[in-house]
Amino acid sequence: MLRNTPLSLAFHTALVTFVMAPLITVSLVAFTAESYLALPWSGLSLRWFRSVFADREFLASAWVSIQVAVFTATLGVALALPAVLAIGRYQFPGRDAVNALLLAPIPVPGIVLGVTFLRFMTQIGWNGTVAAMIVCHLIVTIPFVVRILLAAIVGLDKSIPQAAQSLGASRLAVFRRITLPMLASGISGAWIMAFLLSFDELTVAIFVASTSVKTLPVWLFEKISWGLDPSACAASVLIIAGTFLAMLILDRIYGLERLLVGKSAES
Amino acid sequence: MAFLELDGLVKHFSSFVAVDGLSLSVERGEFVSLLGPSGCGKTTTLHMIAGFQEPSAGSISVDGVDIVDVPVNKRDIGIVFQNYALFPHMTVADNVGFGLDMRRVPKATRDARVRRALEQVHLETLAGRYPKELSGGQQQRVALARALVIEPKILLLDEPLSNLDAKLREDMQIELKLLQRELGITTILVTHDQNEAMALSDRIAVMHGGRIVQLDAPYQGYERPETPFVAGFLGKANLFDIAASSGAIDWSRIAQSGGPDVSAALGERGALLCVRPEKMAFCGPEEAYLSGVVATRIFLGASWLYQIKVAQFGTVLVAEQNRSASDKVEGSAVHLRWEPGHAALIPGDGQ
Numbered sequence: 001m002l003r004n005t006p007l008s009l010a011f012h013t014a015l016v017t018f019v020m021a022p023l024i025t026v027s028l029v030a031f032t033a034e035s036y037l038a039l040p041w042s043g044l045s046l047r048w049f050r051s052v053f054a055d056r057e058f059l060a061s062a063w064v065s066i067q068v069a070v071f072t073a074t075l076g077v078a079l080a081l082p083a084v085l086a087i088g089r090y091q092f093p094g095r096d097a098v099n100a101l102l103l104a105p106i107p108v109p110g111i112v113l114g115v116t117f118l119r120f121m122t123q124i125g126w127n128g129t130v131a132a133m134i135v136c137h138l139i140v141t142i143p144f145v146v147r148i149l150l151a152a153i154v155g156l157d158k159s160i161p162q163a164a165q166s167l168g169a170s171r172l173a174v175f176r177r178i179t180l181p182m183l184a185s186g187i188s189g190a191w192i193m194a195f196l197l198s199f200d201e202l203t204v205a206i207f208v209a210s211t212s213v214k215t216l217p218v219w220l221f222e223k224i225s226w227g228l229d230p231s232a233c234a235a236s237v238l239i240i241a242g243t244f245l246a247m248l249i250l251d252r253i254y255g256l257e258r259l260l261v262g263k264s265a266e267s
Numbered sequence: 268m269a270f271l272e273l274d275g276l277v278k279h280f281s282s283f284v285a286v287d288g289l290s291l292s293v294e295r296g297e298f299v300s301l302l303g304p305s306g307c308g309k310t311t312t313l314h315m316i317a318g319f320q321e322p323s324a325g326s327i328s329v330d331g332v333d334i335v336d337v338p339v340n341k342r343d344i345g346i347v348f349q350n351y352a353l354f355p356h357m358t359v360a361d362n363v364g365f366g367l368d369m370r371r372v373p374k375a376t377r378d379a380r381v382r383r384a385l386e387q388v389h390l391e392t393l394a395g396r397y398p399k400e401l402s403g404g405q406q407q408r409v410a411l412a413r414a415l416v417i418e419p420k421i422l423l424l425d426e427p428l429s430n431l432d433a434k435l436r437e438d439m440q441i442e443l444k445l446l447q448r449e450l451g452i453t454t455i456l457v458t459h460d461q462n463e464a465m466a467l468s469d470r471i472a473v474m475h476g477g478r479i480v481q482l483d484a485p486y487q488g489y490e491r492p493e494t495p496f497v498a499g500f501l502g503k504a505n506l507f508d509i510a511a512s513s514g515a516i517d518w519s520r521i522a523q524s525g526g527p528d529v530s531a532a533l534g535e536r537g538a539l540l541c542v543r544p545e546k547m548a549f550c551g552p553e554e555a556y557l558s559g560v561v562a563t564r565i566f567l568g569a570s571w572l573y574q575i576k577v578a579q580f581g582t583v584l585v586a587e588q589n590r591s592a593s594d595k596v597e598g599s600a601v602h603l604r605w606e607p608g609h610a611a612l613i614p615g616d617g618q
Contacts, residue, residue, distance in 0.1 A: 159352040162319055163410075165339040166346045167366035167417060177365070181356045 023240060030233035037230055048234035058235060061219035065199055067130055068215060072137040073194035076145045077187055079138075084146055085179075088153035102146045105139050110203030113140065118207040128210025136208050137198040144197060145190045152186025185253055192250045196243060268331055270295035270453055271316075271421060276325035278311050285311040287477030288325070296451040298444075300464035302500070303474035309457045312474075313423050316455065318342050329420055340369070345414030349426040351406045353398040359385070359409050360394040366417035384416035387446060404435045411443070415450065422447070424456040428463060440466045461501050465489065473497045489543075491611050498541045498613060505547070505583050506613070507540040515580035516557045524607055537615035544572070544586040546609040549595070555602030559583060561595050575601060 004012070025039075032038045033045035052058050080102070086092070087099050105113065117136045118127065126132040156179070164178045165171075180187075202217040209218045216239060223232050269292035278286040286308040293299050301309040314320040316327060318339035327334050334342055345366075354362050360381050367377040385391045388408035398406055407427060414422060427443075428436045444467050447454050458464050464471045465485040472479045473488065473496070481488055481497045492498035495506055507516060552558065559577035566572075571593045573585040585603065587593070595601055 157350065157352060159348045159350060160354060162317075162339075163346060163348060163352040163413075164354070164365065165319075166317055166342070166344055167413065168340045168343075168369035169365070170340055170369075173369060178354060182354075184356075 026233045026236050027240070029230055030237040032230050035229065037228060037233070048230040049238075051231045052234045052238070055231070057219060058216075061214050061216045064130060064133070064213055065216040068133045068137055069195045069198040071134045072141055072198040073145075073191045075134070076138055076142050076194045077149070077191050080142055080145045080149055080190070081183075081187070084149040084153055088150055089158075103143045106143045110140070110201075114204040114207035117204060121208060127208065128213050130213055133205060133208050133213065133215065136204050137201060140201060140204055141194040141197045145194050148190040148193060149183070149186055152183050152189075156182060188253055189250060192246055196246055196250075200239075200243070268328075269293055270297075270330055271455075272326075272328045273312070273316070274326045274328075276312065276315060276327065277323045278308070278315060278320060279323050284477055286315070286322075289474075289477065289479055290325075291472060291479060291482070293453060293455065295453055298447055298454045298456070298467060298469045300456040300458055300468040300471045301474055302458055302461060302464040302471050304459055304500070307474040308477040309459075309474050310425065313425055313455065313457045316421070317344055317346055317423055343417070343420045344423060345417060345419035345421070346423045346425065347407075347410045347414050347427040349429060351398075351410040351430075353406055353409055353413075355398055357397075358394065359390065359396050359398070359401070362398065362409055363413045363416050366413065370417065380416055384412040387415065388412045388442075403431055404439065407431060407439065411446075415446075415452070420453065422452050422454040424454065424458075426458055426460075427456075429458070429460065436463075443467060465501070471501070473500055475500075492541055492613060495539055495541075495613060498539075498611070503544050503584055503586075505542045505544065507542070507580070508537065508615075509540060510537045512580050515577050517555070520554075521556055521607070539613040539615060541611045541613055542605050542609065544584040545570070545588075546605045547583065547585040547603050548605060549585075549587070550602050550604045552602045554604055556604045557583070558600065558602045561597050561599050561601060564593060564595065564597055566593075573601075575603065 028039050029037055030048055031044050031046070032040040033043035033047065034040075083098060083102060087095055087102075113136070117132075117139075121127040121129075121132045121136075126135075160182070161174045161178055164174045169177065199215075200217060201215070202221060205215045205218050206221065209215060214222070216235075220232060220235055220239075223235075271291075271293040273289060273291040276286050276289040277284070289308070289312060291299070301312060303309050311320060315322050318334070318337065322335060329342075354365065357365065363384050364377050364381045367380060372380070381394070382391060385394055388411055390405060390408050390412065393401065393405065398409065401409065407430075410427070424443075428439050431439060440463060447467075456464065456467060468485055470482060471485055471488050472482045474480065475496050481493050483491070485501075488497065489501050492501060492504070498504040498506060509518070557577055557580070559575040562574045562576045562582065564571060564573050566589075567586075568589065570589050571587045573587070573595065575583045575585055577583050583603065
């Protein structure tokens with residue numbers, strides 16, 4: 001373990017301050033009693049939280065966001081797992097092509113994807129539906145799901161499923177009793193990662209959203225563009241709290257370090 | 268027909284030939300080792316018997332039934348892997364019981380058999396532990412119990428002891444041998460460790476370049492190697508090229524003392540004489556076959572090991588049982604001979 005020198009300590013302090021300062025400011029403003037953006041020196045109040053929860057559009061968009069994120073994460077894992085099992089375990093013609101295709105969305109800028117999705121979804125008459133939002137988020141998040149699952153599968157000892165087979169397990173039994181349980185932490189890690197990515201995603205969603213179907217980030221973005229009041233801060237605090245909670249769970253079951261740095265945690 | 272019959276097995280990976288026409292008959296209850304350096308095809312052969320790899324040609328039959336087309340999970344073959352391959356998310360008891368679950372053995376019978384298997388490997392007290400809570404030796408025993416509990420027709424051991432430290436390895440060798448005898452299970456061991464192969468096997472198949480170069484009981488293979496490769500791989504050997512070492516060795520004296528008829532063996536392809544280091548004996552100059560100078564002397568506890576520099580030949584290894592302190596310090600001149608019957612003649616391969 002490297003010891004922190006005064007210089008690196010100062011650097012880390014500055015970094016954390018710059019990252020945390022906006023979050024803290026927003027969180028404080030959310031509790032103001034004033035009707036404009038102000039730090040809550042004149043009095044603490046929960047009125048903006050009440051106003052957010054009274055806002056039907058906030059609740060509707062939160063519901064859309066949760067639905068989209070749950071379906072995106074679940075479908076993403078369900079689609080990626082078989083592909084990743086094939087890529088991670090076998091050599092076959094077209095293996096690299098499949099791998100490249102699954103990772104392809106990463107280098108494409110979100111705004112380009114957004115415009116493309118808008119055009120495509122309008123063409124097939126899906127624009128402004130929850131289903132369209134799910135499909136778009138699926139494409140945006142699948143590279144990350146694939147990466148996480150691939151790391152988990154490549155780390156699996158090949159002789160373990162072989163041992164199970166030699167003991168009489170069919171391919172299905174090996175998958176259910178051995179492979180799946182051993183991948184459990186990787187799968188849940190991938191699921192939560194996809195959920196968070198979808199839940200926070202704005203660039204693509206802004207193109208695919210409609211007046212009736214919008215996600216939470218889109219709602220918030222519109223709210224801020226039309227006129228700012230502390231309820232936006234209150235909504236942000238709710239989102240921050242939710243995300244923080246999810247990250248906490250993710251860290252507990254999978255290890256954030258392994259997820260983000262790609263370092264294999266000893267277990 | 269033998270119990271396990273490998274006939275003309277071939278396996279190639281694109282252009283690389285891993286196993287090149289291997290045939291082997293193993294009797295019921297026999298313990299046979301496949302011994303060879305890495306890349307000799309021994310592990311590939313084991314994987315073909317297990318069913319993890321499909322032979323490119325040839326057949327494998329167990330008890331008269333060809334099993335090449337039988338899937339892995341229907342072969343009834345127990346395997347112990349080098350890294351044990353225990354299921355990390357299952358307890359010791361569930362690891363051992365897995366094969367019985369797959370066979371839908373009723374719970375009461377299953378539990379009794381798991382307990383008995385764990386008793387056989389002295390792990391009955393650790394049934395509730397997880398693999399990562401066990402030492403290497405204990406994991407090894409779990410792997411063995413897991414393979415044996417299904418009462419397989421054949422037990423395959425893939426370098427099972429190579430991850431254990433030396434002391435534990437010797438203990439496990441003895442235990443493994445006793446257990447195998449007691450159960451009378453037909454066993455194939457893959458190893459690159461000649462000591463392990465000799466300690467455990469009824470017969471050793473020394474492999475080289477995808478083929479079996481010699482198949483013999485350990486003592487036979489050690490005493491009568493048929494090729495220079497086997498002589499060098501099964502233990503240490505002094506190999507004298509008869510034609511080339513006439514300047515260093517007094518062949519006429521060997522012939523007079525009734526040694527192998529060297530001149531007859533010479534022929535066109537030449538011949539090698541193999542003398543094991545422990546068969547070499549120090550003697551007086553008048554009865555010596557060769558003479559040299561002690562280059563190094565190493566004390567091994569049970570024996571002294573000398574490297575003797577012999578002019579016009581090279582280095583000769585001599586092992587002398589430790590009966591007393593050695594007076595042959597480095598640099599002293601020594602004379603060597605051996606009993607005529609202790610040398611093995613190896614026909615040359617023309618090289």
